[in-house]
Amino acid sequence: MQTESELSRLMPDGLGLALEINGTRPLRELTAGLNAACDRVEGSAQRSVLLLRLLPTPTDSRSWPGAVGIQDITRWERAVRRLERLSAMSIAVAAGACGGPALDLLLATDFRIGEPNLLLMLPVNDGHFWPGMAVYRLTQQLGAAKARQIVLWGDDLDIDRARGLGLIDQIATDLSEAAHTATVLMGRISDRELAIRRQLLLEASSVEFSDALGAHLAACDRELRRLAFATADKEDAS
Template identity: 60%
Template sequence: MNEHVTRDVAEFIDGLGFILTVDGTRPLHELTASVTSVCARAEYDGGRSVVVLRLRSAPPDRSWPGRVRIGEVNRWERAVRRVERLAAVTVAAPEGVCGGPALDLLLATDFRVASPDFRLLLPVNDEHFWPGMAVHRLVDQLGVAQARRLVLWGHEITADQAVALGLVNEIGHDLEEALHAAVVMLGRLSGAEVAVRRRLILEASATPYEEAIGTHLAACDRELRRLDRDEESATWS
């Protein structure tokens, strides 16, 4: 793999996965390149390793993404979508104020461990709300009523509230230890299996039953075939 693909990505503790620290104050094109790098590394690895995103504080003034062109926004949204569709299990570790790029990535990951000082704040520019795909994901994950509270009125969400809402899985009072435990637990899962489960979840709210059943039956068939292979292997062993 080319060196430029891996320069922003470090190996996680004990070689259990890859870790990328996302600094929300960096320019949009740099953030896009970093996220693309970790996705490329995970894809090169075949989805066998856990991808950890350390999400550092958003800009203190909540502005996002700054004065950029729509093409840059499109490339960023594609990078976040790539995270959402990785075969690898993804873990987010947001610290401090979570908004802008940190919020986008948080909502695209599978498992979320927040620091005790976590606060979710939606991004604004000159008091105008930024209408990115975080809105879409918030509605999908929280429902219209809770998303309305955040999007229309700009309410802040604390770590405890985020856990209660299901936006965060747990609070890591010792974030390093909590991350390590999460990666060990999630690393046992097959990347391909996680990708199938995630796809079924993401498509469920927007796909009619008649269209969804084919995908679910295909997933059931793969699982039945796996069980048959395991039983056959046990018989011959």
């Protein structure tokens, strides 16, 4: 995983960080690279976007995560969760087979762009679906019934099915142009309020109404105060 000068054309100046994800690299290296990218985005005083370019996964590398220990898995899952909770918007672009760590990251991003040849390749070891947090995210995003069909049978998902399920947001033949456009549009809404709304979405399927109400009311109160300040500023300016 590394930043590349060739990725600069995907990222408009001043709008964030573009990162290339090579899923064949060791898990510890991937974890360190992802955490470093999150550090840079969180340290930015401006609204920003984290753009992930997911390199194709070799089709003979379906097994995931390989020869690692549970501590390595724990650190990786924490890094992916950190990505999922960034105040910055996260965008993934992918082509070809997408599996292993690339699939984990794709499921954790806010906006996902795929080429027509994209194939979401689910992690299966010795006939068993890898029980990582991809299972959790699939269930959250699709519901238990649809996730069950995918997880228990280990089905790969082509671009049309992935788009139909809502796992891919846009199909594009020119990933560079699509990523550039999405970055410009979504960089405008990357801030703390984005993180709050994303968290409300993530919790909606698992939290009881009475427990969720307080968080939603607090978010509504913050928004009302923000709007009041914005209105006051406009009146003062006039």
